[in-house]
Amino acid sequence: MVLNETYTLSNGVKIPKLGAGTWMIDNDTVVQVVKGALDSGYRHIDTAEAYLNEKGVGRAIWESNVDRDDIFVTTKLDGNIKNYDEAVKAIDESLKHLEMDYIDLMLIHSPQPWAEFRDENNHYFEENLEAWRALEEAYEAGKLRAIGVSNFEQRDLENLINHGKIKPMVNQILTHITNVPTGVIDYSHSQDIVVEAYSPIAHGAILDHPAVKEIAEKYEVSPAQLSIRYVLQLGTVALPKSTNKDHMKNNTAVDFTISDEDMKALNDLPLIETYGDDEDQPVFRSQYKNK
Numbered sequence: 062m063v064l065n066e067t068y069t070l071s072n073g074v075k076i077p078k079l080g081a082g083t084w085m086i087d088n089d090t091v092v093q094v095v096k097g098a099l100d101s102g103y104r105h106i107d108t109a110e111a112y113l114n115e116k117g118v119g120r121a122i123w124e125s126n127v128d129r130d131d132i133f134v135t136t137k138l139d140g141n142i143k144n145y146d147e148a149v150k151a152i153d154e155s156l157k158h159l160e161m162d163y164i165d166l167m168l169i170h171s172p173q174p175w176a177e178f179r180d181e182n183n184h185y186f187e188e189n190l191e192a193w194r195a196l197e198e199a200y201e202a203g204k205l206r207a208i209g210v211s212n213f214e215q216r217d218l219e220n221l222i223n224h225g226k227i228k229p230m231v232n233q234i235l236t237h238i239t240n241v242p243t244g245v246i247d248y249s250h251s252q253d254i255v256v257e258a259y260s261p262i263a264h265g266a267i268l269d270h271p272a273v274k275e276i277a278e279k280y281e282v283s284p285a286q287l288s289i290r291y292v293l294q295l296g297t298v299a300l301p302k303s304t305n306k307d308h309m310k311n312n313t314a315v316d317f318t319i320s321d322e323d324m325k326a327l328n329d330l331p332l333i334e335t336y337g338d339d340e341d342q343p344v345f346r347s348q349y350k351n352k
């Protein structure tokens with residue numbers, strides 16, 4: 062079952078292939094959402110300092126019937142933090158908010174601060190090395206079981222690989238049907254970096270796609286299930302989000318195989334760029350186009 066399947070990070074730590082996202086779910090609501098996810102069998106929860114819901118995520122985990130050690134918890138260093146001292150402080154704050162003495166995975170959320178997201182003129186190479194040093198030290202101190210990055214392009218990864226002490230173990234990037242950043246996925250995999258697909262359902266925008274619906278019907282699955290299975294077959298971790306318990310459960314039933322022919326048909330679909338009211342979010346601006 063996909064729910065029990067894992068990838069192995071370069072340091073040997075196992076990461077469940079399916080995780081539950083928590084973006085844009087407030088601190089109160091997230092308690093029930095995370096408890097619902099744990100009830101549905103998820104053992105991997107994805108949060109971030111910037112989501113302002115780490116306290117709720119921690120509370121849900123401690124109040125659940127599942128052992129903390131059986132849950133893989135990811136958080137992210139705010140993209141705006143680009144110096145060592147603030148990063149050290151922020152890591153300790155995440156531990157405090159989650160009420161945990163270790164976090165399974167912590168990522169630098171973005172190569173650029175949010176206001177400059179995907180600004181080609183500045184990749185903050187020096188500043189990311191500063192933030193990375195704080196993560197490396199927390200990793201070595203046992204506060205973090207694994208460390209990685211998010212939204213990093215190849216040159217951002219190369220900066221850490223060439224000048225950092227520890228190679229990133231994960232790169233979490235926007236990946237969904239019609240938007241597959243093949244270049245950065247292949248580069249990450251070539252460096253033994255596990256790729257996580259965020260927004261695998263295109264933030265909901267893929268659900269009404271006629272070609273996706275047609276292929277989903279053929280496999281007797283929902284468009285959401287097809288979208289999740291698709292990113293798993295790309296060899297990435299899938300991080301769907303739902304606040305609806307039925308959807309959450311539905312999204313775990315992805316033990317089917319998309320044929321090579323249908324994977325190719327899905328790969329060939331042109332990019333959809335409609336993210337509704339959320340398209341002003343930095344993560345949806347000027348994404349990878351290097352298909």
Ligand SMILES: NC(=O)c1ccc[n+]([C@@H]2O[C@H](COP(=O)([O-])OP(=O)(O)OC[C@H]3O[C@@H](n4cnc5c(N)ncnc54)[C@H](OP(=O)(O)O)[C@@H]3O)[C@@H](O)[C@H]2O)c1
Pocket residue numbers: 081082083084085107108170211212233234258259260261262263264265268283285286300301302303304305307308309311312344
């Ligand atoms: N690193 C980054 O910069 C970054 C950026 C964005 C996202 N992320 C991570 O990735 C996670 C997922 O991304 P996302 O939140 O953008 O969205 P997503 O998973 O691509 O899509 C979520 C949307 O799909 C709907 N949905 C989910 N399952 C469904 C189902 N079975 N049937 C019908 N509708 C369904 C949800 O509505 P319902 O709630 O009604 O089910 C919601 O509207 C985030 O929560 C976050 O953890 C990371």
